[in-house]
Amino acid sequence: MTGPGRLGRRTLLRAAVAAPVAGLAGCSGGATPVRVVVVWSAEELARFRAVLRGYPAGPVQATSAGDDIDAFLNARRLAGTSPDVAILPRPGLVTAYARRGWLAQVEPAASYRTPTGLADLLAPDGRRHGVWVKAAHKSLFWYLPSRLPTPPATWDELVALTRRLGARARAGAGPAPLAIGAADGWVLTDWFENVLADLTDPQEYDALARGAADWQGRPVRAALLRLAELWGVPGAFPGGGRRALLTQFQESVIQVVRRREAVLLYGADFTDSVARTFRHGPEQPATFRFPGARSGVDGPLLVGGDVAVAFAGSTAGVRLVQWLTEVPSFGPWRRSGGYLSPDVSVPPWDYPDAMTQLLATELRQAASPRFDLSDRLPAPFTGSDGIGIWRIMQDFFADVTGAVPPAEAVRRTMVALARAARDTERAR
């Protein structure tokens, strides 16, 4: 009994000591790759990894931090394990990190050119702390041409169409006019920003983003009233407003291209890749620009995008960021679709399909594109599930699709917006 017993306990003790050491050593080690933390996940992450495989200066390790990338980077900073490069979903984060001195100065490639005003968002103190690596065209409506022969050209036509289709849907004689993924707060803020951009000049819009203008002022009121006019149409959404608030964005695409419960959908350029997965039959969805007040004139183009930054002290990171701005770098992702470059020197014919070529051309020709407002706001106003402007817009949506009169809903929302802006300002 003693022989095997002794062997057993020695083995046990050795295993107890050795296993954690060996196990944890296994997690690190090898050549030191450049570490990139990104907001993308799933398909997008796979595409980005394909891009990184072309990096000539060595291996790059990309990890997804998802929507919580800010919390993730904060924690890594505390632990002293910041990555070399991060791809951030909002310029507001770049401003905040730059102010805290976390970021290195970066320089894009010589050929790199972005639409007017976009680059300034990443250089709050005159020094450039990040570069745009992916753009989003956020002023699009999607529909199946067989369901809607003539798309509306102005906001008033859109409202009239919604009223007409809504009445028909309530009678059970056809699909609802609009699908909306109101469970995702960013869908609602993007609606709001498109309308706001149409109602303000660039200076007013910028002032709101910078926290220099009053959220209880006239443009905000006008934009909210417009939204209330449309969203409040009875029968506007399949299943009603309550149901729309539980619908995520991708599901709203399914409602239009597959289930055909709704005719129209507002969504950015990446709607295309979702529609491709779920569409039924050969018919492809078509697009029209977010309608403005005037006929024949496109409203301002709303753009969003992701930014690459390098953390202070990482020369490898700075080099990688510069490489990402070279035209050929994102080639693999461009060719596989679902990617729009913020670099207007990329020729439109470099994109695989007519749709993306058109969007790239629009981005190229946009006189004064407006950048996504909520993405520029500081945290927590910028919004996340249950927080900030996302939450405020969802409450507004619930109000106007519920029984609250539009004027009262607008008043409540403006109070909430002003309070959130004030609290955020005080915390800074």
Added chain:
Amino acid sequence: MSRRVLGEVAVLDDVGPPRRGRAYPAVGATSALLLPAALLLGFLLLVPVLLTLYASVTTDGRWVGAAHFRAALGAPGAGAAVGRTLLWALLVPAVVTALGYLLAAASRRSAEGGLVRLILVLPIAVPLVTAGVAFRLAYDPDPARGLVTLIAGALTGASAETVPLLLGPRLVTVALMSAFVWAWVGLAVVVFRAALDAVPPSLADAVRAFGGSRRDVLWDAQWRPLLLRTVAVVFALVALGTSRTFDLILIMAPGSVRDEASVLALRIWQTSPGTTTGEGAALGVVWLAAVVAGMLVAALFVRQAWPPPWPAEPPETDATPPPPRRVRLLAAGAAIAWLIPLGMLVATSLHHPVDAATRGWWSAPPSVASYATVLRDVDLWRSLLFTLLLATVVTVTVLGVALLAAYPLAWLTGSAAQSTGLLLMAATVVPVQVIAGPVNEVLGWGFSSGTSRGLALVHMALGVPFAVLVLRNAFADLPAEQVRHARLGGRHWWGTLVRLARHNRPAVVAVCVLEFVRVWNDLVVGLLFSGTDGAPLGLFLYGQTRHFVANSGALAAGSVLASVLPMLLVVLARRQLVAGLVSGGIR
């Protein structure tokens, strides 16, 4: 054997009267064995708790008194979150305790009882992420996809516009609670079963012999001698377990109803994700105080040994007849109902991703395409391997550290034993969200390279208190003879330790399985502490819920794959689990 009695006399003198724990080595050199556990808990629990307390009353090192508390509790929605946390901590344990007792009693002494209990135990093993996915699929607001919505619509005769939405702002907490009850009832059933089996049946016979009614039997032969304490233990366990609702809310509640579902755990995470802010710390302190107070109240109930020491003689053969047919049917019905969520999850996973996202599983042809999609995903394999490695490393380390610490602690008796028990319990119940920021700070002091090391350390610190508690009690409960033999047989303390551990196999197995399953099933620790070098499974699945409906096929398949190993472990080790926990459970 009998001759060796003479040789034992000296030991007997040393040991003294057969009091619990007296046969163990004196506190002295061996108290150094406590060092690993003390370092882990000191740095990763005690210091962070103190830092949280400090942060709750200061801003940049300046004393601000109760300002953070006023701001945090006065913020819109904070009162509702506190109220909802209390509702969870009172209502859910009450339901789980009542259901657990009923099902334990109904499934006793019948042929199918074993199977019924096995089915009820399965959900304990399943990650809460999986439970959340299964219930969100069932509660999908679209009647074409969500079976429960379809049935609710048919029953109430409501149209698509007015059908009750279980994930909507009014009912979301009910939906979350149902998932939680589903997951936790099995635990209550197991504990009640053990307690009921420990009640000597002669007691019931005696009550009946004196003309006692059914109610008298329940009251005098079950409730007063034992069930009162068991109820207290189950209630406390579940109440403390409700801090795990965090995982469920993240998975189940759509973004627009997060606030209506919010509890303190979520609120703290939203206020200070991964870092420390004054307001987050203030909320954390409130929660910490409530949890510790709840634990103290529970400890009052169970101050005496629980459950009572095993009877010296084998229990009398139980001649009581099985429960009536009606009751047995109830138990069988419950078992079937408990299988439904897992069944729906598997059914959804067995459909093409496009069908899973657009139609109900009952209306589309089966396919393995969702599994093919998931299995082709390199990230899934990476995170499976990473989680396996992490869980193994953490389990082995926790077992080692806990065995070392339990050995000297088992020697303690009286108030010293009770106060260490309370301290360990307090350490067990600290919610990790509360101390996340400070823990990250502490990790930054010494372990700034590779962060999966940090993740493993946090898991260890969270696992060690309960493991020590179970092993200490198991050691202390060993009969004095076994301890003497072990001390005579082992030439060194570690020889004795290993011999004793061998006598305590059920407790050791229980600790290993529980720890492994805890790490494997985790979401919140991974969310707060995982590094760039590996994403644990829970986090991987959570990432997929960003587009829940569009992803439901792959999500269901991934959840099924993630649940296989923990279910297998718990089912295979269920006897040891029960024996180990009962012999060394909460005291």
